[in-house]
Structures are given as C-alpha cells and as structure tokens.
Amino acid sequence: MNLPLHERIRQDFETRILSGALAPGARLPTEQALMAHYDCARMTVNKALTALATAGLVDRRKKAGTFVARPRVHAMAMDIPDLGAQVAERGQAYRFDLGQRRELTGAQARLEWKVDRAVPLLELEGVHFADGTPFAWEHRFVNVAAVPEISDADFTGASPGAWLLEHVPWTEADAHITATGASAAQARSLAVEVGAPCLCVERKTWRGAEPITYVRQLFVAGAYELTAHFGPGARREG
C-alpha cells in the first residue's frame, strides 16, 4: 500500500492517540518539526493535522501548538452522561453507593462479557442517588488490562462512569436501549414497585480496538431522559 504522505502522517498520529501513547493534553510537534522529520513541505503536514482537527482528535491553537483533544462527549452523537454532573447541575445532591466490587479472572471474564479475548475484569454494581432518592441502578464490567489504574480507584462518592470519563478516552461505543419492568432486586435498590417501568441502557465502549467497559443501567421512568442529536449542527432548542 502506497498511501499519500499526508495520509500516512495522519494515521501515524491517529494510531498513537487512539492507543493512548499520546495522552489527552499532550502536545504534538510543531509543523516545522514535522516537515523536518518527514522531509516534506509544510502544506503536507498541515493537511494531516487539519484532518485530525476536523475529526476532533486534536485541538490546534495559534502560537500554542497542536494538542491531543480531551475526549469530548459533545462531539459524539449522544452524550455519554456523567450522571453526577447532571444531577449536580440541577442543584441536587449526588451520591453513588457501591454495592458489590469483584475482580474476575480471564476465564470468568470471557463468560461474563463475551469478548473474544480473555481479559481480567472488574465487576461493579451500585446505585445512583439524587437528593437521597435512588434514580438509577448500574452493573458494570471494566477491562482492567486497559485501565490498570482503576484498581486503586475508590467509588464511594464518585461513580465509576465519571471516573472512566475522566481517565479513559473512548473512541467507539455501542448502545442498546430498551424499556423493562424492574426486577425484585432492582426494585428494592431503586425503591419502586416490582415491574415499574424503567429505561434500560446497555453500553459497550472501546478505545480503538480495545474494549473498555460494559455497563447496564436502569433508570426509573420519569427520573431520566436520554437525548441524542444527529447531524452536522449543534443541538437545537425547539
């Protein structure tokens, strides 16, 4: 494959960014440095970096330079919600209660998540509260190999979702959304009646080819609403 040079440069950095080798906030070389390194004209480097910028992978600022973009959920079609921040935004007190925390070996993990590779997993289960009232229950698996720092994280207060958003940029996500009635255990956790309507969101996220987390969240009907916007522009008001 003889790719054009600007495309090769683009892919070089895309790979490094998606793999995490270039962490969010890291500065890329200047166009001057790159045109020396690749022995080409500035326009060629510029084309590669501009492409990365329009793809949202990097931010470019005059005089400052080019930086790996922090993962912005707004750039994505549907907000991957940080429940705590949203609750706080409405002036309510947020709390996350961790119920269960378990480390799973690779063999178990393969069963639980149905990934092709066997990976060590962290299993988390807990409930989100707004002003002391439970509004969401979640059950999550995290690929420890992808995020080793998570072993030291403490989720009594901040939710695992918020922690992951902060620490791991994801690049791809799959979501399944259904309605369901609360099971007995879920109903107990959420303080609703068995069979009460709930919004169920199942989501898997990846960074490049590496699976990050799988989560199943149950929201009490009326307490939560997913919104999504598709298309080039920003979200509309009407």
Place this chain on the structure above:
Amino acid sequence: MNLPLHERIRQDFETRILSGALAPGARLPTEQALMAHYDCARMTVNKALTALATAGLVDRRKKAGTFVARPRVHAMAMDIPDLGAQVAERGQAYRFDLGQRRELTGAQARLEWKVDRAVPLLELEGVHFADGTPFAWEHRFVNVAAVPEISDADFTGASPGAWLLEHVPWTEADAHITATGASAAQARSLAVEVGAPCLCVERKTWRGAEPITYVRQLFVAGAYELTAHFGPGARREG
C-alpha cells in the same frame, strides 16, 4: 464576519445541497470553473470541495467530476428505523393501521409543534403490527409545506415513517428517549395493561433549517430495542 474564502465556497455549496437546490446526483462545477468564478487558486477551491467530500455531502470521481451524494442514513449515528422493513426482515408480516388523519392550519400547528414559524401540519396517529400483534403506537406531525406530496400519500399499509424516509432526506434529528407506563388509550391500542412498561421515543427531524416531522412512538417493552453506534468505525458484532 469575514470568513476565509475556502470556507465561504464550502458553505455556498452546503447551503445549496441542504436546501435541495442541488439535488442528489447533480454535478458541481469543475475546480477550473470554480477558480474562475471565485477568482482564486485551485488549492482554495480544492480545500472547500475536499471538506464537503469528507463530510459526505459530495462524491468526487476523477475525470468525472464532483456530484451531490445521495443521502445515506447509515452515515448517521443511529438508524432512523423503518419499522416495516425491520419486521419484514425477521420474517413477520407487517401492517400499519392509520387511526386518525387531520390537517391542521398554521395557527393550530404553532400550538401543537411549538415551532417558531406557523406551518401547515398533517397529523397522523396509528399502530404498527407484526404478525397481527401490535408492537408500536405512534403520533406524528408532518410539515406539509416541506413535503407537499404527502397530501396524496396513502398510509394504509406502509407507515408514514417509511414514506418519509423514501421521499425526504433529513439532515438533522433530535431524539428524546424515555421509559413510561402505557396510558389507558395507548394500552388499548397496544393490547397491553395500563401502566405496562414502554419505550417512548420522541424525534424531530429537519432538512437544513426546515422542520420535517415530529413523532412520538411508544414501543411495548421487549418488542423493540434501539441500538446506536458512536465512533468512526462500523457497528461491532460483540
């Protein structure tokens, strides 16, 4: 606002494409013609057209030229589902029963849809069946000014959603997804008990700045599932 020239060129054509003035398949002027028209260098024109191409608005072929791309829903993050096609794909018989059909004047329309401009609306209400079993109820408003042909359309059999997908390319959509219990009327239409968990999808779509349709759909829990994929790649299997 003094936009850069390549951006102005890009917007010129984006506007014409989204407004429908340049229909899918139409050929754009060659770079030569454009550099004469805008009195600039070829690279400037090229940058504008390349941007439109990466945004998926146009296709470019060497020797042939630049053409307005046909709208591809697959490029969008979440499939706007054609319920009939999905049901048929599973080997079930699909049917749509139109319950109510009403023309609304501008004044009423403003109330019903809460758009800033007063537009003539078509109000539709009906139920989707798979193998004779109702699985979704919908209530829809269509901007007749944007799609005048819809007045002649017949929805006994094919759903309004399918008709719109066929006839009107949308460019932007907003969706709100919640869980809710079925109301008395909805429960009767869907043959479930009052309060049964349902997935509720509210969606507005636009073509450019022009509102096309607003729909509220209720899916019986378990009978339907929304899936969404975010990120550059294609939907994953796992």
Place this chain on the structure above:
DNA sequence: TTTGCTATTTTGTCTATACATTAAAAACGA
C-alpha cells in the same frame, strides 16, 4: 501589583505551479 504594549512563535490562509492518477471518452483496428 496590575495594566498595557511589543515581540515572537505557531497555526491559518492563499498563490502559482508541477506532476501523478484515474476513468471517461474518443480514436482505432479487426
């Protein structure tokens, strides 16, 4: 300390040109 100016670095835009690549179209030959 704060404010304001100035220099400098880095990206943003644009030009004019050159050659490569591709695929449609035209010319050609059997």
Place this chain on the structure above:
DNA sequence: TCGTTTTTAATGTATAGACAAAATAGCAAA
C-alpha cells in the same frame, strides 16, 4: 460491431513561498 488502445479531462498530491491572525510571553510603565 466489438474490443483495444490512446487521448484527455478531471481530481489527487505535493512543493516553496508569502502574508495574516492569534495567542503566548516578556517587558515596561502606571
């Protein structure tokens, strides 16, 4: 007429250079 070859018109890539714009950093004055 059909298939093959050649031409040619269009986009794709790349160069070297110029000036513009913006934001940081440093310095000077209030």
